[in-house]
Amino acid sequence: MTTDIQNTQKREVSDKPEQFDKQDAFLFPQDKKTYRHQYREIYEARAKQLKSRVMKMASMKWKDETINGQKAKYVNKLLDVKSMVPSYVIGTVFMDMKYKPNILQEVTGNIYAAPEFKEDSEYDELERTRIHSYSDPATDQVMLEDDSGRLLLDGELLDKVVLMTGVVVGALGMIVDAGVFTIVDVVYPEPAAQIPRSIEETPEQFVMYLSGFRVNPSGKRAPLEILKEFIMGELVDEENLVSLLKRTTNLVILGSSMEVTAKSQKDLSDKDKYRAKNKSNFDAQSLEILDKWISDLLMSIPVSIMAGETDPAEIEYPKMPFHRSLFRLSSGRKNFERLTNPSWLQINGVRILATSGENINDMFKYMIPNIHVEIGSGIDSPVRREVLYDSRLKLLQSNILWQNIAPTAPDTLPCYPFTGTDPFTLNETPHVYAVGCQPKFETTKLKVARKNGEDLSVRIISVPDFEQTGQCVFMNTKTLECTSVRVVGQ
Amino acid sequence: MSEKRKEHESGAENEVKNEVAEKRSIAKSNDETRAIKRRHTEGQTDRCVGSEIPSHGFKIPVHETFSTKKLHRKLTSKQVDNEPSTFEKELVRMSKLDGKGNAEGEASQEWGRPVLPAIDPAEYDIVFQQLDADETIIDGYSAARFFGVTNEGHSVLCKVVGFRHYFYAPVPKGFGPGDLGEFRRYMEANYQGIVDVKIAKKESIWGFNNNVKLPFFKVVVDNARHIGRVRAGFERGEVQFKGLFQPAGQMTFDNVQYLLRLMIDCHIVGMGWLTAPRGKYELVGAAERESTCQIEIKVSYKDLISHAAEGKWQKTAPLRVMSFDIECSGRKGIFPEPEHDAVIQIANVVSRVGEKVPFVRNVFTVKKCSRIVGSDTFCFDSEREMLMAWRQFVVQVDPDVMIGYNICNFDFPYLLNRAIALGEEKFAYFGRLTRSRQEVKDAVFSSRAYGTRESKTVNIEGRMQLDLFQFIQREYKLRSYSLNAVSSHFLGEQKEDVPHSIITQLQNGTPETRRRLAVYCLKDSYLPLRLMEKLMCLVNYTEMARVTGVPFSFLLSRGQQIKVISQLFRKCLELDIVIPNMKSENVNEEYEGATVISPARGYYDVPIATLDFASLYPSIMMAHNVCYTTLVDRATIDRLQLKENVDYEVSPKGDCFVTAARRLGILPTILKELLSARKKAKKAMKAEKDPFKKQVLNGRQLALKISANSVYGFTGATIGKLPCLAISSSVTAWGRKMIAKTQETVLQKYNIKNGYKYDSLIVYGDTDSVMVRFGYPDMETCFRLGQEAADYVTTKFKAPIKLEFEKVYFPYLLINKKRYAGLWWTQLDHFDKMDTKGIESVRRDNCRLVQNVVTRVLELILEDRDVKSAQEFVRRTIADLLQNRVDLSQLVITKQLSRQDYAAKQPHVELADRMRKRDPGSAPTVGDRVAYVIIKTAGDRNWEKSEDPLYVLENSLPIDTKYYLENQLSKPLIRIFEPILGEHKARDLLTGSHTRTVRVASAKSGGLMRFTRRSNTCRSCKAPIPASQMLCANCRPLSAQFYARDLANLNALQAKFNKLWTQCQRCQGSLHQQVLCTNRDCPIFYMRKKVQKDVLAQASELRNWDAIEW
Secondary structure, eight states: OOOBOGGGOBOOOOOOOSOOOOTTTTOOOGGGOOOOSOTHHHHHHHHHHHHHHHHHHHHHHHTTOEETTEEOEEOSSGGGOOBTSOEEEEEEEEEEOTTSOOHHHHHHHSSSSOOOOOOGGGSOHHHHHHHHOOBOTTTOEEEEEETTEEEEEESGGGGTSOOOTTOEEEEEEEEEETTEEEEEEEEOOOOOOOOOOOTTTSOOOEEEEEOOOOBOTTSOOHHHHHHHHHHTTSSOOOHHHHHHHHTEEEEEEESOOBOOOHHHHHHHHHHTTTSOOSOOOOOHHHHHHHHHHHHHHHTTSOEEEEOOTTSSSOSSBSBOOOOGGGSTTTTTOTTEEEEOBSEEEEETTEEEEEEOSHHHHHHHHHHSBOOTTGGGGOTTOHHHHHHHHSOOHHHHHHHHHHTBSOTTTTTTSOBOOOSSOOTTBOSSOOSEEEEEEESSOEEEEEEEEOTTSOEEEEEEEEEEOHHHHOEEEEEETTTOOEEEEEOSOO | OOHHHHHHHHHHHHHHHHHHHHHHHHSTTHHHHHHHHHHOOOSOOOGGGSSOOOOOOBOOOSSSOOOHHHHHHHHHOOOSSOTTHHHHHHHHHHHHHTSOOOTTOOSOOOOSOOOOOOOOTTTOOEEEEEEEEEEEEETTEEEEEEEEEETTSOEEEEEEEOOOEEEEEEOOTTOOGGGHHHHHHHHHHHSTTEEEEEEEEEEESSSOOTTOOEEEEEEEESOHHHHHHHHHHHHTTOOOSTTOSOTTOOOOBOOOOHHHHHHHHTTOOTTOEEEEOTTTOEEOOGGGOOBOOSEEEEEETTTOEEEOSSGGGGOOOOOEEEEEEEEEOOOTTSOOOTTTOOEEEEEEEEEETTOSSOSEEEEEEESOOOOOTTSEEEEESSHHHHHHHHHHHHHHHOOSEEEESSIIIIIHHHHHHHHHHHTOGGGGOOSSBTTOOOOEEEEEEEETTTEEEEEEEEOOTTOEEEEHHHHHHHHOOOSOOSHHHHHHHHTOOOOOOOOHHHHHHHHTSOHHHHHHHHHHHHHHHHHHHHHHHHHTHHHHHHHHHHHHOOOHHHHHHSOSHHHHHHHHHHHHHHHTEEOBOOOOOOOOOOOOOOOEEOOOOEEEOSOEEEEEETTHHHHHHHHTTOSTTTEEOHHHHHHHTOOBTTTEEEOTTSOEEEOTTTOOOHHHHHHHHHHHHHHHHHHHHHHOOOHHHHHHHHHHHHHHHHHHHHHHHHHHOTTSSSOOHHHHHHHHHHHHHHHHHHHHHHHHHSSGGGTOSSOOEEEEEETTEEEEEOOOSSHHHHHHHHHHHHHHHHTTSOTTOOEEEEEEEEEEEEEETTEEEEEEESSSSSOOEEEEESSTTTOSSSOHHHHHHHHHHHIIIIISOOHHHHHHHHHHHHHHHHTTOSOGGGTOEEEEOOOSOOSSOOHHHHHHHHHHHHOTTTSOOTTSEEEEEEBOOSSOOHHHHEEOHHHHHHHTOOBOHHHIIIIIIHHHHHHHHHHHHOHHHHHHTTSSGGGSOOOOOOOSSSGGGGGOOOOOBOTTTOOBOOTTOSSOTTTGGGHHHHHHHHHHHHHHHHHHHHHHHHHHHHHHTOSSSOOOOOOTTSTTHHHHHHHHHHHHHHHHHHHHHHTOOO
16 A cells, blocks of 8 residues: 655555544544533543543552651541651642632723633733733642542652642641641553554554644745655755655644634724634635645655644634644545544554643743743743743653653633543553644653552653744654754744 | 661651752742743653552651742632632631631631739729710619720729719899709709709800800719709799799700710710729729629719820720621521521621631531531530520620621620520520620611611620621612622622521531532621721721710711700810700701702813812801801990991801801811811821721711711701701801802903903803813813812902812813713823712612713713714624513613502512512511512503512513613713714614614513414424424525524523522532622622523524434
């Protein structure tokens, strides 16, 4: 089974998975949504799914643990923790942060209590920083809660581990000061099993990850054209690269493929001054460009695409696949796939969990202190740069440790109020976890252990934003090693 | 344990010590360290991730005090998602701060009074602050009981004996000096309780009598009960002696209740300090004690020393203030009734005045309740046990003040009636008198200033009651008086509100659900305490009691007059003056009020100087010696041959008052004292450093100001004790004259003729102020001329009348009489605030939209000086209104449901009736504020169109946007814009292109809608199309655009849905619990409901696209 491509090169094709049960794992079409429930049910489902798994690890790790010479005991309800008694508990983390979005404040300050959706240019500098961070280290509070109540956490350890609203963990510690649980150790849920794959039988083929084209009619088209020609092998002479491209069997586009321009929005609002308020982020021209671009590529390689932050898709996580009519040229093609975001993929037996990065970007706001004093020096201030370009790798790893890829949904990441299930909790540990639209390319291998001693290894990939970096990422499906190639730019 | 392990452990210990040392050294820069650490999200995963790590034997430093500063900051951080998660943290903080809490903050609160050392009455002065006083009878004689607290916090009951009540009656002509003995016998024979009849030289307060004192009978009785009949005997002419008394009866003097009489004669003021000196009082023996006070004494009124509230006697004893709240289980749809519904929780917070943290925080619950850190929970199996334990608690904690929210009308009566229903006889004794049973009585309070209110009162002897609900209703004008609204208004907090029906569910659930209720209950009991501190009610009322001399309890239970009466009697006592007991007659005699200079309406873009008379009416009374005692009639003038303007002055009204040289009036004297005391207090306040003492002084100067101003009102109160229209109408007449004179003087001086660049103009003037346009565009000149003019005009009046230059309005929008807005400047470099009078932004019978729009418009016009933007803003708002984009909470109108005897049908009354038919339980009852919106109906009478906002949301009823535009928005907007744009253009704002698009929500049920069928139309051109399509064939190329628009709408709603519901989770302080709150005063309550419907509707709209190819 081969497809003709230009330059008479032959490109390899991966085996279509025989059985793949997870392509619909994140599919929640509109007709399933009722909006009658509250968000507590997600937390309940999450705790239900993860508590026993945390318990397994906690009882193993802490069964003989002591604090100040006293043996630690498991306490089932947070409110039953007695002071000065070493205890370990399991609960959902909640981070109380000063700069979380606060609609109450917006509404109170607003004229007719309708929160306005501002354009970027309308935000002042402080507001803009707030968009990037929720945290004020002086007042942030980390709490643990279950259905009985909340405990305030404290301890040096909090500076060393990454905790996040919505994460279910076990904590070991003791109440020394009234109402404050000083923690000394933390455990995460037992990782879910991995589907075994046979590395020997897997051919050395490659998956190519891309994200963040941000196509817009006024933007430059050259990078995209160069990229296309690169993928089709027209620009490459170097032998290594030629063979890499030859063996690249799949292209996965991880979100933010289109971007709206300020101009198109203005037009809409001027014509219809007193009418519509919610501006569409749709631009027919960008869509046409993208559709054409993909359909050209489909001649050469299967393309999978997910909707990201700036794409015309729902804001709620998980995002549903693009409407098929949006890609008029590509949609009919068999090797074109519209993915949910997040999404499970299976390529050459490799189980890949991919998102377009909204989950990480939101989590990142919990980690970065809001340094509004220093921001005075403007957009180019060094602090700001550091904030923007800091590494996200640890957050990606944490997702696997927590066994949850979007803990901050629904608290700060909009999601549908699911009942009875939390789609973001992992019931299978992927071989690869790839996240798009990140500031830079990073990759690592994360090792986690199950209770039975089985070691799992997860390949973590932070896929850079193409518009910002001009890079794409190739992943070897046999070794899972990754390389990035700068196609355009410096 | 192996050697190795031991080594390991001790090593760990060392490490810990090092860490501690390090911690100290970096304690200061703790934030920075954390900030830096936080940023390092790179690097290796934590060591504790792997599972194969052996146990270490962790160490947590226990005795090392935590970086308390940091912890304190953490615990008190004012995050905006405030409730009750922060409240729970606040509890933790309190248990840390009171220092006594063990690590769990539990079972450590001691609440008894400090132990009383043995007292030797011969050696020991009892000094206490008097709090509550009442009358009693001891050995057949009237006596007074003063309850108080010593500086050490011991409770005192001081019984004051020996003081006899009395009144005066004039001695008739022809009554010889030898007749007195016989007359006394006559009185004793005919009237019960006569102790003595004496003759004293006194003067009546009424009218100038050339300072001649006349003989009066001082009739002394043993018991306050008897005085009424004796007095009536004189007044009805029943007292007859040798035919000397007029048969028609005669006037009596000095009618004042026993307690006040005693306080006046002994110079005791409310909340003042008293000393029972050693050797003069008697300790009441254990057997005869009637109270639970630690010290119970008896002392003669002659020995009791009262200290004027000056210097060290300004202090406040460590009063115990207890705030509490009860929760009742209810049946579905019925407001709890004590006959049927149990009390399930009582939360208490007790604080000592001046201390930051309440030292008792607890909840009494029926059935087990999980513990709450920082507070005690006392669980009981039965309601009976809980009630009795609570009673015991109150007696032990022995509060001096009991506060709460609506405790007088709800909590106290409910508890007492519930105890009766349970047959628990012993419950109703939690006052300080052991034998006095607490009972509920109905009271009607009627006052011109506060209107008529029915309320319930409970006698709790020895404990002051301060119901914050009553206090706030009395002192503040608010849109709503629910605890939610009040705390959001004063404390800037939204409060979780749990509906009655859910309370029962929570109670019947688990210890955790009961805990949730308990936290809520505790919060409700803590809020009144915070409100009290914030509004400084205790401090201000204390000072008011001290200044006016009345007992504290009078301030809430009585009107304004009693305060003036108390002061008048005190002054009269010094001067041997007696006050006639006038029968109050309801004379509807109107007199002309203050003057208003007709406003020159318009928008002024030059500074307008405002000249005010400082304390106008008091200073008129002082300047012209206006008083009862100086009022003189023509006959007396002729008799004494007084000369006009030398001996007396004629008011513009024609009434005559003698000059100060002839006789200094008593009212001017009181006023002078009040005002000079106020000056002193203000000065002391400036010098004072201690914030608490500063508050006290501020409270005092406020009390003095209010007192001074109420004197004039007292003389004009026609149903009052001592109305005298000659005084009040003369005062206003002088006021009018002065305003006119001021106008004239300013106009004559500041004009082009006199070398000024512009003619000045009096733009407006009201009661005690005039607003002058000098014409100069710069602020500096305006400030200079304003000051100069004020000083100049002052010279034209008698001292102490003073015209003051207070502020400049710039710009200034004068809409009409008593309606204006402007920026208020008192210094040159920046304005202080925006000041509005009589404009919808401060009125409360409008919907919030009007308020918000008016405020914003004024901001745009006055602050930004951008009339164009203001117009544009109005247009956009109107468009939003007509297209149903305004949030429902903005359209809610509230009105209080008073007794239902309205003649005309009113929207809120009709709605309450309709709601009662739907569900009698949730319907508003008399006294509630009814919230409604106006909807479109077949009829057009307003009372038919009101509807419950929730019902509107649930049934998608269409809002009558036209009503809101025409009846709510248009008038205030036209009023504002007319002076600026002119009538025509202002009207244009309300019509035009922005009003052409109208969207109406279509009702789901009712009326014609049942017979209609919706046909599918093209989303673009509205052509009818088959049901499965979204666009017609012609428009199909636009599919993607229309799809994206639907998507954008959905996204906006989804984001809103998420923000709203997570906000409520944060507010309730839990992710795992259901959001139950039904706080209708919260700005996002209706929004939250609405978005649920909207997002669903939009999602189904989007779903229609799924099957469509384009």
